[in-house]
Amino acid sequence: MRRTMVAGNWKMHGTRASVAELIDGLRNLNLPKDVEIAVFPSELFIDRVINGLEDAPILVGAQDAAIESKQGALTGEISPEQLVGAGCKFVLIGHSERRLILGESNETLNRKFAAAQASGLTPVLCIGETLEQREAGQTLEVVERQLNAVIDEFGIDVLASAVIAYEPVWAIGTGLTATPQQAQDVHAAIRAQLAQKNPEVAQGVRLLYGGSVKAANAVELFSMPDIDGGLIGGASLNADEFGAICRAAGN
Numbered sequence: 001m002r003r004t005m006v007a008g009n010w011k012m013h014g015t016r017a018s019v020a021e022l023i024d025g026l027r028n029l030n031l032p033k034d035v036e037i038a039v040f041p042s043e044l045f046i047d048r049v050i051n052g053l054e055d056a057p058i059l060v061g062a063q064d065a066a067i068e069s070k071q072g073a074l075t076g077e078i079s080p081e082q083l084v085g086a087g088c089k090f091v092l093i094g095h096s097e098r099r100l101i102l103g104e105s106n107e108t109l110n111r112k113f114a115a116a117q118a119s120g121l122t123p124v125l126c127i128g129e130t131l132e133q134r135e136a137g138q139t140l141e142v143v144e145r146q147l148n149a150v151i152d153e154f155g156i157d158v159l160a161s162a163v164i165a166y167e168p169v170w171a172i173g174t175g176l177t178a179t180p181q182q183a184q185d186v187h188a189a190i191r192a193q194l195a196q197k198n199p200e201v202a203q204g205v206r207l208l209y210g211g212s213v214k215a216a217n218a219v220e221l222f223s224m225p226d227i228d229g230g231l232i233g234g235a236s237l238n239a240d241e242f243g244a245i246c247r248a249a250g251n
């Protein structure tokens with residue numbers, strides 16, 4: 001049985017004041033026990049969020065980590081090992097904003113993926129097509145290529161200790177959500193692709209959907225058989241809205 005997960009990606013948002021308010025709001029939520037919940041604050045606030053949520057059933061992840069697992073001479077970077085030391089459990093790898101705006105290549109992402117796993121962080125590998133690629137009918141080919149970049153280098157088994165997030169780029173921050181059926185179709189195709197290589201890994205790996213998820217559309221999306229939860233951007237900055245999305249994922 002795959003445990004549903006709801007993850008909040010705060011992206012490059014937050015001030016000392018707004019993060020304190022968000023922590024307070026999250027601490028007071030009524031959250032479902034059967035859902036794994038995590039937030040991904042800006043690295044500036046990770047320590048504070050981990051301390052603030054110590055007694056709450058909410059885990060913390062990082063939005064990025066270095067290509068080397070151990071600390072060392074790499075100016076400006078934070079190593080997975082440091083993140084583990086701080087109390088992080090997850091790290092986002094390959095978010096489309098990093099692939100497309102910052103130009104992160106599959107090679108770099110693979111190094112980050114491996115470094116994360118070497119330190120005991122669970123990578124949340126983000127994949128998804130642009131609008132242009134969807135309109136050209138290339139969606140499945142694109143997500144398959146993004147997944148294969150990892151599988152071809154490390155083998156399929158590494159996905160047993162990872163989470164995959166399908167985030168169509170055209171649905172991120174646009175208010176345009178993939179319909180539950182559109183998302184389900186891609187999730188089912190991803191699972192089928194993985195099943196050809198290892199049915200057990202395919203059955204066990206969690207596939208999150210991301211892209212304009214809100215409380216109002218979460219129930220329908222999460223009711224799809226291959227959607228195991230969500231990666232939430234904008235709506236995760238509001239504790240009440242995020243709480244409602246978490247409850248939508250509960251049974």
Ligand code: 13P
Pocket residue numbers: 009095167171172173174175210211212213231232233234235
């Ligand atoms: P939005 O929920 O704001 O569309 O962002 C989704 C996302 O990119 C989460 O990683």
